[in-house]
Amino acid sequence: MEGNESLISAMKERGFTQTELAERVNDHLIRAGHEGTVSDRTVRNWVTGRTRWPHPRQREALEAVFGYRAEKLGFRPSARRRPSNSPEDPVDRRNFLAAASGTTASVVAPFGGAPPQVGTSDVIRLRQGLDALMEVDRSRGGHEGLERAALSGAEEALAKQRLGATQRIRQRLFSVAADYTATAAWSAIDARRMDRASQLLGRALYLAGMARDPVAEMRVWNSYAMLAHHREEFAEAVDAGYAAQETAIARRAPLFASLAHARTAIGNANLGDGRAALRSMGYAQDALSKANASEPAPSWMAFYGPAELMAMTAIVRDRIGDAVESEAASHRALAAIPKEFKRNRALATTRLALAQLHQRDVDQACSTAATVFTLMSGHPIPGRMRSLLGDYYRDLITLAPDARVAREWGDRYRTEWSRL
Structure with missing residues (x-):
């Protein structure tokens, strides 16, 4: 049959x-x-x-x-139907x-009054749109256009969710909406629009809860940790790192656990707790060594792996006063970060310049920092990178206020700062 x-x-x-x-x-x-x-x-x-x-x-x-x-x-x-005995x-x-x-086709005609249905193909199409936004973020970083596009995707996902097909499809569409909203929030963080990011993360966390999606929940807590970091709310950053560790996906998948521990390490380093920071970084490295590289991961996690962990190690080492190890970690990160991740390479390069500057190697540090502008050529510099370059410039004029190379770099910095 x-x-x-x-x-x-x-x-x-x-x-x-x-x-x-x-x-x-x-x-x-x-x-x-x-x-x-x-x-x-x-x-x-x-x-x-x-x-x-x-x-x-x-x-x-x-x-x-x-x-x-x-x-x-x-x-x-x-071909030959027997009369039905069942009551009608x-x-x-x-x-x-x-x-x-043949006198009427009302029973077998297409049902005109049914609301439009949504299904798996709608979820897949929306996910593909989200992946496309991640490609933009990798090269250019966060900006208002990216945020608007992400929020438009979230609105479409929620509109389709309200049409409903099955409970499973509705939950998947809530998940898509959570990811789009988290993307918008991340764009706001990268653009240094912190109040806006906080508002969007709250919405994304609600949607992740409606979707019962631990991956989306993990993503939101990861972003909360970054938001707290940039607001210099370091205790809150540690708390967000712990929340990320407690998500179901972090308990189950070593890759996600590694990222959660690395975020916690940065928070502890900013609090001045070097021992806790290195302990968390050790957990992050151990978890990453257990991750299966062949397992599929969402597009927003594509940035994370050995290269990004080295870049985060560089931050931790520099914050606890170990500039030599920070420089070494930055070199290892830059050797492995894919070329299409321009923004991430530029950030790691700035971290390398900071580590060199903190060793009083002013000429080399300025030469390294100048390459950031080349890396971002053709794209506006995202707010988060502008802030980090501002940190570098403040440290530069503090450590070498009279050096000619410092003045020359300052002139270049002010020129690039005004570039749209």
């Missing part, structure tokens, strides 16, 4: 399990004033082809759920007989 491939395909498109399809058909039957008697077994008979032409009420409900004629869903009446509503029976005689 051949299965009903058309129905199977339609169910996959909508994201229906057999149980969920039975529930949707029963919902329609009940709204129409009938009993909802469709079971998993009923649907299984449709899927396997055992039932080739469902009861008229069931066909009408199926057409309402999918928006297709029963024939398009793979159902076919037998008189109106339904008249409609069925009229349709069979």
